[in-house]
Amino acid sequence: MKLATIKDGSRDGQLAVVSRDLKTAQLADGIAPTLQRALDDWAFIAPQLDLLYRELNQGRGRRGFDFEPANCMAPLPRAYQRADGAAYLNHVELLLRAGGAELAPALREEPLMLQGGADLLGPRDDIALPHEEWGIDFGAGIAVICDDIGMGATPDQAHQQIRLLMLVNDVALRNLLPAELAKGYGPLQSRPAGACSPVALTPDELGDAWKGGKLHLPLRSSWNGKLVGQPQAGVDMAFNFPQLLAHLAKSRQVRAGAVVGGGTVSNGGGKRGYSCIAEQRSLELHAKGRASTPYLAFGDSIRIEMLDEDGKSLFGAIEQSVTRAVAPADTRRGR
Amino acid sequence: MKLATIKDGSRDGQLAVVSRDLKTAQLADGIAPTLQRALDDWAFIAPQLDLLYRELNQGRGRRGFDFEPANCMAPLPRAYQRADGAAYLNHVELLLRAGGAELAPALREEPLMLQGGADLLGPRDDIALPHEEWGIDFGAGIAVICDDIGMGATPDQAHQQIRLLMLVNDVALRNLLPAELAKGYGPLQSRPAGACSPVALTPDELGDAWKGGKLHLPLRSSWNGKLVGQPQAGVDMAFNFPQLLAHLAKSRQVRAGAVVGGGTVSNGGGKRGYSCIAEQRSLELHAKGRASTPYLAFGDSIRIEMLDEDGKSLFGAIEQSVTRAVAPADTRRGR
Numbered sequence: 001m002k003l004a005t006i007k008d009g010s011r012d013g014q015l016a017v018v019s020r021d022l023k024t025a026q027l028a029d030g031i032a033p034t035l036q037r038a039l040d041d042w043a044f045i046a047p048q049l050d051l052l053y054r055e056l057n058q059g060r061g062r063r064g065f066d067f068e069p070a071n072c073m074a075p076l077p078r079a080y081q082r083a084d085g086a087a088y089l090n091h092v093e094l095l096l097r098a099g100g101a102e103l104a105p106a107l108r109e110e111p112l113m114l115q116g117g118a119d120l121l122g123p124r125d126d127i128a129l130p131h132e133e134w135g136i137d138f139g140a141g142i143a144v145i146c147d148d149i150g151m152g153a154t155p156d157q158a159h160q161q162i163r164l165l166m167l168v169n170d171v172a173l174r175n176l177l178p179a180e181l182a183k184g185y186g187p188l189q190s191r192p193a194g195a196c197s198p199v200a201l202t203p204d205e206l207g208d209a210w211k212g213g214k215l216h217l218p219l220r221s222s223w224n225g226k227l228v229g230q231p232q233a234g235v236d237m238a239f240n241f242p243q244l245l246a247h248l249a250k251s252r253q254v255r256a257g258a259v260v261g262g263g264t265v266s267n268g269g270g271k272r273g274y275s276c277i278a279e280q281r282s283l284e285l286h287a288k289g290r291a292s293t294p295y296l297a298f299g300d301s302i303r304i305e306m307l308d309e310d311g312k313s314l315f316g317a318i319e320q321s322v323t324r325a326v327a328p329a330d331t332r333r334g335r
Numbered sequence: 336m337k338l339a340t341i342k343d344g345s346r347d348g349q350l351a352v353v354s355r356d357l358k359t360a361q362l363a364d365g366i367a368p369t370l371q372r373a374l375d376d377w378a379f380i381a382p383q384l385d386l387l388y389r390e391l392n393q394g395r396g397r398r399g400f401d402f403e404p405a406n407c408m409a410p411l412p413r414a415y416q417r418a419d420g421a422a423y424l425n426h427v428e429l430l431l432r433a434g435g436a437e438l439a440p441a442l443r444e445e446p447l448m449l450q451g452g453a454d455l456l457g458p459r460d461d462i463a464l465p466h467e468e469w470g471i472d473f474g475a476g477i478a479v480i481c482d483d484i485g486m487g488a489t490p491d492q493a494h495q496q497i498r499l500l501m502l503v504n505d506v507a508l509r510n511l512l513p514a515e516l517a518k519g520y521g522p523l524q525s526r527p528a529g530a531c532s533p534v535a536l537t538p539d540e541l542g543d544a545w546k547g548g549k550l551h552l553p554l555r556s557s558w559n560g561k562l563v564g565q566p567q568a569g570v571d572m573a574f575n576f577p578q579l580l581a582h583l584a585k586s587r588q589v590r591a592g593a594v595v596g597g598g599t600v601s602n603g604g605g606k607r608g609y610s611c612i613a614e615q616r617s618l619e620l621h622a623k624g625r626a627s628t629p630y631l632a633f634g635d636s637i638r639i640e641m642l643d644e645d646g647k648s649l650f651g652a653i654e655q656s657v658t659r660a661v662a663p664a665d666t667r668r669g670r
Contacts (some may be wrong), residue, residue, distance in 0.1 A: 011375055011590075011591075078590070080414070080415060080453060081452060081454075083523065086520075106517070106518065107518065112518050112519075112520055113520065113523055114450070114520040114521060114523065115449070115450045115451060115521065115522070115526070116450060117416060117418075117450050119587050119588070128486075129586060130487055134586070150662070150663030151463075151464075151465070151662070151663070152660070153662070157663060173586060179441070182441070183439070183441065183442065183447050184447075184516055184521070185448065185449040185521045186449060186450065186520045187450070187520070188418065188448055188450050188583070189582070189583075189585050190586075191450070192586040193587055193588070250524050251464060251469070251524045251525075251527040252454050252527050255346070255454075325486055325487070327485070327488070328485030328486070328487060328488050328492060
């Protein structure tokens with residue numbers, strides 16, 4: 001089943017079911033107004049959505065309309081929880097190497113995970129930031145959306161609670177990051193809003209590509225129309241999604257609708273390319289003594305997509321432009 | 336105006352208006368079902384809530400009931416954003432000193448702030464965790480709930496968007512913290528769910544005690560019935576709430592309902608006591624070479640409250656017991 005959230009001017013948008021080929025959609029308003037409401041009562045709601053999904057795939061949707069990713073918000077425009085594991089240790093190693101550091105052995109034993117902010121943009125929303133000089137980078141990854149997970153759940157228990165998968169663009173502000181990490185409390189300003197793919201899908205949509213808690217397909221990133229990365233997301237993932245979820249649940253109840261990412265997908269660069277510019281810059285720094293690839297500039301575009309074995313888009317594409325944001329005018333009102 | 340969220344078995348509870356003396360409450364269901372919904376459209380909803388509040392204070396509430404903090408969830412049981420500044424640098428200094436470190440000069444220039452998880456418990460919910468050995472500590476603080484704040488907003492602009500204040504108990508797992516900080520991505524497992532006061536209130540309820548973006552009253556913490564801390568929240572706060580909000584908004588749109596804390600309130604120990612055990616342990620370590628005050632044990636209770644000049648409770652009390660949590664049973668189902 002494929003689900004999307006359609007822009008309607010409200011903060012949460014409207015839940016829609018999208019056909020497998022991403023061509024048509026139908027609002028699920030008779031079933032659940034939003035994806036969060038569906039997740040709040042998944043066992044009851046999902047079968048009803050699934051029925052609508054089957055009708056839509058058979059061309060029997062009675063109120064179907066053309067599916068347009070530009071009209072989508074993130075599947076969960078306001079999530080209650082967002083955590084991100086850095087499960088691709090190649091990526092972590094490359095970024096550390098650029099700073100002259102090495103991967104601590106502890107990071108091979110237990111996931112590196114940060115508490116993220118759940119500012120999630122739609123797939124075609126701009127990456128709007130005030131300063132290029134902040135070192136704007138993209139970060140192509142995969143995230144799961146889960147159901148309730150009890151504190152202390154095992155990876156096997158957590159695995160049963162994975163409801164949906166989607167693609168994410170975790171934007172990072174590389175030039176703000178070192179000072180923020182030096183303060184010791186992790187990234188905050190250096191992690192602005194990221195974006196999500198047009199649809200989130202249930203694991204059964206992936207067939208054999210979803211195996212062992214990992215998604216075994218290449219994740220394609222294009223920068224200004226040029227393919228720059230297509231690493232295999234199923235290899236080099238040191239911790240699978242169930243392990244990441246169990247890590248998060250060690251000391252808390254994880255609640256329905258939590259979004260947990262696997263981090264920037266990486267096979268360590270080379271001919272598979274990169275899912276974030278910082279990796280490429282680290283390789284350049286190592287090989288040539290200086291990083292020559294610049295970060296994103298205003299006007300640049302990033303496209304992130306995953307194709308199935310037949311070359312069909314699974315989640316639809318994230319396709320964002322980098323634009324200059326303007327600070328809010330002083331709108332002091334009387335109060 | 337004072338607002339609370341009443342437990343009704345749902346994930347979000349029901350919004351209620353609470354009388355100034357915390358004695359009666361009335362559901363606001365005819366106005367907004369939840370506090371988040373009120374915040375989503377504050378300019379339209381708040382005047383209606385305020386009218387109900389005035390009726391209630393005059394004893395004219397038509398469906399009033401006795402207000403019982405034990406029936407409260409957190410005012411926002413599921414917040415979309417939670418960030419915590421460590422604005423009381425005394426506290427930061429004491430904790431760093433225990434680890435043999437000093438306050439970096441940068442931390443006097445710019446707030447130390449972490450991206451928190453928005454797991455918010457009700458005022459009487461247990462601190463339920465599986466292991467005492469994790470070093471369970473309380474952390475008494477104040478948080479604001481804000482309206483939309485544009486990216487790049489100034490502290491003055493952010494100040495206008497503060498809608499509510501509440502008390503928080505930011506529980507920390509001190510023995511998990513060092514290993515997590517060493518990984519470099521900030522606290523995650525070492526920050527389990529915290530709790531909120533029964534009511535959140537609008538700044539006008541505080542009169543002169545709300546001044547310069549700070550709350551100028553003592554915050555009282557009792558441990559097993561004994562008062563252990565009553566630091567003045569208005570002094571020693573190096574960054575006020577508007578500055579903390581502007582820090583968060585530097586590279587993101589902050590959206591209505593964001594909860595931003597000021598960190599553990601501290602006057603540096605001494606006769607004002609402490610708002611978290613780690614501070615006291617740091618002072619002991621410095622004075623006597625060893626920390627003698629233990630962290631919380633199962634069965635312990637923590638009470639956090641703020642009184643006005645007349646000795647009346649402003650927010651109601653957070654009053655939590657520490658209990659042993661049991662890991663979830665293996666509930667593998669067919670799927």
